[in-house]
Amino acid sequence: MKSMQRPIRTIVSTAVATIIATSAAHAGSFSLYTESSARAIGNYAAGIAAEAADASTGWYNPAGLALLHTQQAVMSGAGVFPSSKISGNTTYTTTGVPTPYVQSFTNMEGAKNGFVPAFHYAKPIGENATVGLSMTSPFGLATDWSRISPVRYAATYSELLTVNLSPELGAKVTEHFALGAGLDLQWAKVKFNSVLGAPAAMQAASVVPGIFPSRLDSYSANKGHSVGVGFHVGGMGMFNENHTRIGLNYQSTMKHKFHGYSRLVGSLASPNLVTVTPAAVLATNSSATFSSSTLYSNPIELPDVVTLSGYQDVNESWAVLGSVVYTGWHTLRTIQLNNVAAFSSGSGRVLANSTSTLYYDNAWRAALGLNYTVNPDIMLRVGGGYDQTPTNDANRDVRIADSDRWALSAGAHYQARPNIGIDVGYTHLFSTGNVPINKTAVIGSSTFNVNASAKGSADLVGLQAVWLMDDVVVPVDTK
Numbered sequence: 001m002k003s004m005q006r007p008i009r010t011i012v013s014t015a016v017a018t019i020i021a022t023s024a025a026h027a028g029s030f031s032l033y034t035e036s037s038a039r040a041i042g043n044y045a046a047g048i049a050a051e052a053a054d055a056s057t058g059w060y061n062p063a064g065l066a067l068l069h070t071q072q073a074v075m076s077g078a079g080v081f082p083s084s085k086i087s088g089n090t091t092y093t094t095t096g097v098p099t100p101y102v103q104s105f106t107n108m109e110g111a112k113n114g115f116v117p118a119f120h121y122a123k124p125i126g127e128n129a130t131v132g133l134s135m136t137s138p139f140g141l142a143t144d145w146s147r148i149s150p151v152r153y154a155a156t157y158s159e160l161l162t163v164n165l166s167p168e169l170g171a172k173v174t175e176h177f178a179l180g181a182g183l184d185l186q187w188a189k190v191k192f193n194s195v196l197g198a199p200a201a202m203q204a205a206s207v208v209p210g211i212f213p214s215r216l217d218s219y220s221a222n223k224g225h226s227v228g229v230g231f232h233v234g235g236m237g238m239f240n241e242n243h244t245r246i247g248l249n250y251q252s253t254m255k256h257k258f259h260g261y262s263r264l265v266g267s268l269a270s271p272n273l274v275t276v277t278p279a280a281v282l283a284t285n286s287s288a289t290f291s292s293s294t295l296y297s298n299p300i301e302l303p304d305v306v307t308l309s310g311y312q313d314v315n316e317s318w319a320v321l322g323s324v325v326y327t328g329w330h331t332l333r334t335i336q337l338n339n340v341a342a343f344s345s346g347s348g349r350v351l352a353n354s355t356s357t358l359y360y361d362n363a364w365r366a367a368l369g370l371n372y373t374v375n376p377d378i379m380l381r382v383g384g385g386y387d388q389t390p391t392n393d394a395n396r397d398v399r400i401a402d403s404d405r406w407a408l409s410a411g412a413h414y415q416a417r418p419n420i421g422i423d424v425g426y427t428h429l430f431s432t433g434n435v436p437i438n439k440t441a442v443i444g445s446s447t448f449n450v451n452a453s454a455k456g457s458a459d460l461v462g463l464q465a466v467w468l469m470d471d472v473v474v475p476v477d478t479k
Helices: 005-020 037-040 064-067 199-204 278-282
Strands: 074-093 100-107 116-124 129-136 141-145 157-174 177-192 193-195 218-239 244-251 254-256 261-265 289-297 300-301 305-313 318-327 332-342 348-357 365-374 378-387 405-417 420-431 435-443 446-468
Touching: 037 074, 037 405, 037 420, 037 446, 064 100, 064 129, 064 157, 064 177, 064 218, 064 244, 074 141, 074 199, 100 199, 116 141, 116 157, 218 289, 218 332, 289 348
Parallel strands: 261 332
Antiparallel strands: 074 100, 074 116, 074 446, 116 129, 129 157, 141 157, 157 177, 177 218, 193 218, 218 244, 218 254, 218 261, 244 305, 254 300, 261 289, 289 332, 305 318, 318 365, 332 348, 365 378, 378 405, 405 420, 420 446, 435 446
């Protein structure tokens, strides 16, 4: 093992990519598009930029706020229950070592459950204008591969958490047209971890008592946070006494630059380890720690989103809804992480820089839904759709084993009291088929290859309460 500098460029930089790669059970990678509203989960966000059913429209299309004539608050939570299983093998090869280190695995699970809360508020400020406030998590979730799994040199724990606070305003410009806008203040936190080691070299040296393939395995933990600023704007056309509506919403890109710390824990963090020899390895401390508090990334641009939606009341009971959504994932190209706590043979503990590429593709999703009003207190929802993945075969790895998805949804609204409504929603996501992973990382004089296939699915369960806060309840102008 000549150098540990290049492993930092490959394994850890792949980990950096995890700030924008989460559960493989989601097409659209780490986007949480429907999870900002249980109502949206109920029909896969069909018609979401045109329905304007409650204060959550401030996030999906702020122009819809103009159709709300009561002060209201929406408190929502979505449970995300994904499954991401991979099967295949890994091969760690080192120059000069005759036998590679090979491990196989079947249906290894790496998905992690999550909970996505949201809050929306709306208050009319006149006949034709309404202000709003939304707190959402537009991107997130996590993957978790064991520290002793066969893929540990490519990925272990990965997490992205975002919190978006948006003051909003929607107003009618004419009887048939409304405009709206919101300012997006976004805080983001990331964790991206992996294992550094030399299993092929250690396997060859295992004739020495106390040395085994994972003897040098050391845990690389990296965490950062950032604040970004963006906006979203929308327009809505309203016809046929508001029974026909068309909405268009644009959510801007969001730039982040993460700052935080990097920590290497294990034998490679031992201060006395400079050159890797059997004697030096045996003298290392498996609990040693080497840290950097100056970790930072290059500017990273989360994608913009364009939503075109339609809503049509067919009669007093039925309504048809549809949406087409475009996400500009092409902004995610190159990721650079600086001042990573690492190890370099011949130098010992070092702070290293790393570069990785993702080359995400732009993606589309489409949804179609139906609403059925049973009576003034109960409405049922169904829907479904198709969602493209931004990942591609050339760049997919175990952190972003994403595929195209179909979705089926169902939900309901119950007006429990004149001023309290309850919404529930359920969506099942299932992949169009297994996707290949064939990723090789060059690690100094070694290579680490993951050759596998991945399959995923997910269940989304949403629940929300809508509180009409005014004493005098005025019907919402959307039916």
